[in-house]
Amino acid sequence: MPEMHAVVDVSNVCWAGDIEPWSKAPRLDRLRRLTEAWRGLYGARTRLECVVDRALRYELPAGERRAFDRMCRSGELVAVPYADPVLLTRAKEDGLRVISRDKFVDMRRRHPWIEGAAERFHAWRREGAGLGFGPSGIVPVAGQVVSRAEEDKELVRDGLKDRKAVLGFAWKCVSRCALAQLWPDRILLWPAVDRATGTPVCPDPNCRRPLVQVGARRASRQIVVARQDDGSEILRFPLEAGDCVEVGRGALAHGINLDGLDRRHRSAVAAVSRHHLLLELDDGLTLSARDIGSTHGTEVRRWGGRALGEPRRLPPGDTARLNAPDQLILAGAVSIRMSGRRYSPEAGHPDYGGAGGATTAFEEPPRQKVTRDDEG
Ligand SMILES: [Zn+2]
Structure with missing residues (x-):
């Protein structure tokens, strides 16, 4: 049997509604069921690296947050701001398998090896009362996708909440910033977005003042x-x-x-x-x-x-x-x-x-x- 050491896309697993417990919310319990199923098939000593988006902690039920923290401290979980690049880099460097239903389309440019290694990407499926694994279905995608x-x-x-309301219009900055002086009628760049309010602000990093709408974008x-x-x-x-x-x-x-x-x-x-x-x-x-x-x-x-x-x-x-x-x-x-x-x-x-x-x-x-x- 080939080596079945793997990196686990923890957020993806915890959100999976087809693993017990049955609930719409993400559950850390699902990770345990999945790792047990994998080790049941491929041996108790199979190494599983569990990488998770730090933000998942706040989406878990309050009762599971303590377990999340404990697993981070013990090293069972590696919590990072953004898990995808980290888990793909780990998989690439150590030749690990990847357990996720994500097709990582947005990562294909940075990780061109994915398309040539489809057999290393595994997804779970329900098998009787337990879980089995099969190919996650990585296929080549066009550059535009x-x-x-x-x-x-x-x-x-x-942080853009209402995309249409921001991107559907042209904007100008009415401050005295460099961009406002360069483009008094209409800023030629995309607006930046204020993270807290989701509203468009000047893309000049030294300005960042709210922008004024100047009509619909063609x-x-x-x-x-x-x-x-x-x-x-x-x-x-x-x-x-x-x-x-x-x-x-x-x-x-x-x-x-x-x-x-x-x-x-x-x-x-x-x-x-x-x-x-x-x-x-x-x-x-x-x-x-x-x-x-x-x-x-x-x-x-x-x-x-x-x-x-x-x-x-x-x-x-x-x-x-x-x-x-x-x-x-x-x-x-x-x-x-x-x-x-x-x-x-x-x-x-x-x-x-x-x-x-x-x-x-x-x-x-x-x-x-x-x-x-x-x-x-
Ligand atoms: Zn400005």
């Missing part, structure tokens, strides 16, 4: 900007149908300053020109890009169905039309892509309906490196 799953988690984590696509060196995200912003924005470095009156909000990315974006690229979204929500004479150039990587193709130079002045998984690379240092999301005012915001029952405001997960080629 991954990016949407990531965005869902991110919006939930950022049909939009979301643009995602990331670093090439470690894959970490620099920013994302909405682009409305009919909009044309400049992307570059420094204050741009109708543009996106990659060097603006987060100093951590300063060296990564240093090679991007001040006036680098024009992005335009037409009424059919097709994105086009034009290099406007940048010093270090722009390249296009086309999505080939399974992976992104080789970078091809985009000559200055030429226009490239881009589909959602295609990627632009600025100065070899920064990638730009359209996310799978679209916003349509007529249809309301179907993509933003319901957060899959996840109502926990997650803390920021640890930043993890991704390889360049698992993008998309």
